[in-house]
Amino acid sequence: MKILGIWGSPRKGGNSDVLLDAFLKGAAQGGADVEKVALRELKITPCLEIYHCFKDGTCPIKDDMQPLYEKLLVADVVALASPIFFYGVSAQTKAMIDRTQAHWSKRYVLKQDFPGPERQGVLLCTGATKGKYLFVGARFTAKYFFDAINVTYAAEILVRGVDEKGAILGQPEVLARAEDLGRRLAGGEKFGPIKLKPLAV
Numbered sequence: 001m002k003i004l005g006i007w008g009s010p011r012k013g014g015n016s017d018v019l020l021d022a023f024l025k026g027a028a029q030g031g032a033d034v035e036k037v038a039l040r041e042l043k044i045t046p047c048l049e050i051y052h053c054f055k056d057g058t059c060p061i062k063d064d065m066q067p068l069y070e071k072l073l074v075a076d077v078v079a080l081a082s083p084i085f086f087y088g089v090s091a092q093t094k095a096m097i098d099r100t101q102a103h104w105s106k107r108y109v110l111k112q113d114f115p116g117p118e119r120q121g122v123l124l125c126t127g128a129t130k131g132k133y134l135f136v137g138a139r140f141t142a143k144y145f146f147d148a149i150n151v152t153y154a155a156e157i158l159v160r161g162v163d164e165k166g167a168i169l170g171q172p173e174v175l176a177r178a179e180d181l182g183r184r185l186a187g188g189e190k191f192g193p194i195k196l197k198p199l200a201v
């Protein structure tokens with residue numbers, strides 16, 4: 001069981017970092033082979049929209065996204081951790097997601113065989129405020145990211161009201177929930193699928 005954690009905050013030791021670490025700690029305790037990818041340490045160019053991927057499902061931009069494409073294919077569980085920035089995921093997270101257009105193209109344009117959908121996706125998000133719609137943008141982005149890489153949107157932990165670095169440590173019950181989720185996914189438990197209600201505008 002391979003569990004891949006993708007962490008999209010620029011702030012080391014911040015809230016999504018702590019949350020993902022709790023999740024991965026549980027996953028490791030549950031026996032999974034765990035890997036954490038810190039997007040802040042990678043150079044990932046935003047999608048250039050040249051549609052090369054429509055031809056063969058690959059992206060010609062030679063940067064740190066290339067090894068991630070393979071990791072996204074072989075993971076049994078993909079956990080995406082991001083802070084909320086302006087009601088969406090962080091720019092680091094979004095750049096990585098946009099580049100998975102190459103995987104989307106393999107699935108939907110070229111109709112190639114693709115692993116999944118028994119694989120599972122988890123969204124872990126932290127935000128400062130407490131508004132009802134705080135996670136709407138991130139959840140929709142996650143839904144279509146998970147679809148592009150053919151993992152089922154299985155579970156999510158969305159944490160409101162955490163702003164200062166490490167504020168999430170004041171919510172030990174949330175961290176225990178993240179650990180438990182990691183442990184259960186490592187054990188092969190199935191969750192979801194999470195269905196989102198469309199929002200009319």
Ligand SMILES: Cc1cc2nc3c(=O)[nH]c(=O)nc-3n(C[C@H](O)[C@H](O)[C@H](O)COP(=O)(O)O)c2cc1C
Pocket residue numbers: 009010011013014015016017082083084085086087088126127128129130134162163164165166
């Ligand atoms: C550029 C920026 C934009 C933000 N936008 C929002 C926002 O729209 N809503 C909100 O509740 N918090 C917002 N925040 C606060 C962060 O979501 C919050 O501090 C979060 O816990 C940070 O997680 P991290 O420590 O993992 O980076 C923003 C913070 C920054 C730096």
